[in-house]
Amino acid sequence: MGVTKTKKRLGRAFTSRSLQGAPTIVQSLTQIPTILKIQFNKKYFIASTLLFISEVLIAIYLKDGFIRHTFGDFLVVILIYTFVKSFFLIKSIHAAFGVLTFAFLIEFLQLYNLLEALNLQHSTMAKLILGSTFQVTDLMAYTLGVLAILIIEHKTTLA
Numbered sequence: 001m002g003v004t005k006t007k008k009r010l011g012r013a014f015t016s017r018s019l020q021g022a023p024t025i026v027q028s029l030t031q032i033p034t035i036l037k038i039q040f041n042k043k044y045f046i047a048s049t050l051l052f053i054s055e056v057l058i059a060i061y062l063k064d065g066f067i068r069h070t071f072g073d074f075l076v077v078i079l080i081y082t083f084v085k086s087f088f089l090i091k092s093i094h095a096a097f098g099v100l101t102f103a104f105l106i107e108f109l110q111l112y113n114l115l116e117a118l119n120l121q122h123s124t125m126a127k128l129i130l131g132s133t134f135q136v137t138d139l140m141a142y143t144l145g146v147l148a149i150l151i152i153e154h155k156t157t158l159a
Contacts, residue, residue, distance in 0.1 A: 036088045036089075036090055037088065037089040037090075038087060038088060038089070039087075039088065039089040040086065040087060041085055041086050041087075041089075044082045044083075044085040044086040045082075045086035045087075047082040048079055048082035048083040048086050051075055051078060051079040051082060052079055054075060055072060055075060055076060055079060058071075058072050058075075059072070059128055069135075069137075069138075070137060070138075070141050071141075073137075073138045073141035073142060073145070074141045074142075074144055074145040074148070075145065076103070076142075076145070077099050077100065077103050077141075077142045077145035077146055077149070078145050078148065078149055080099045080102065080103070081095055081096060081099045081146070081149050084098070084099065092149070092150065092153040092154075093150070096146045096149050096150055096153075097146075099146060099149075100142060100143065100146045103142040104139060104142065106130060106131065107131065107134060107135075107138050107139055107142070108134070109130075110130070110131050110132065110133060110134040111134045114130060115127065115130060115132055
């Protein structure tokens with residue numbers, strides 16, 4: 001069979017009545033439901049800004065103790081959550097689960113010396129942001145922070 005005959009047959013196949021009116025690929029992709037929609041939320045942005053300032057003050061003025069190590073971890077998941085909700089219209093449960101997963105991932109990467117793998121073991125900023133030692137209490141603080149988020153979100157949606 002010649003090349004021109006093959007092209008004609010393929011051309012007929014794609015213009016046959018069976019495909020007429022079928023959505024194009026672009027139309028199909030725009031109909032896929034999305035979890036994330038970009039939308040600025042001033043309330044969450046203000047909350048994330050205040051939480052960020054709190055975390056910076058804790059990091060600067062408190063070098064050890066419960067507030068620095070545990071309460072700071074509790075607040076950081078709330079900070080990340082409010083930051084995400086500042087820019088994305090996403091269900092609270094999805095955002096909370098994503099933040100908890102992210103926090104757990106970073107914490108478990110500390111077991112494998114993430115800072116050394118990235119050659120950042122001497123960077124104070126990297127130690128501050130990514131942490132340097134794995135602790136189960138951090139996982140508990142992250143979980144409690146996310147639970148607090150979900151409780152607050154649930155109560156405010158009922159009000």
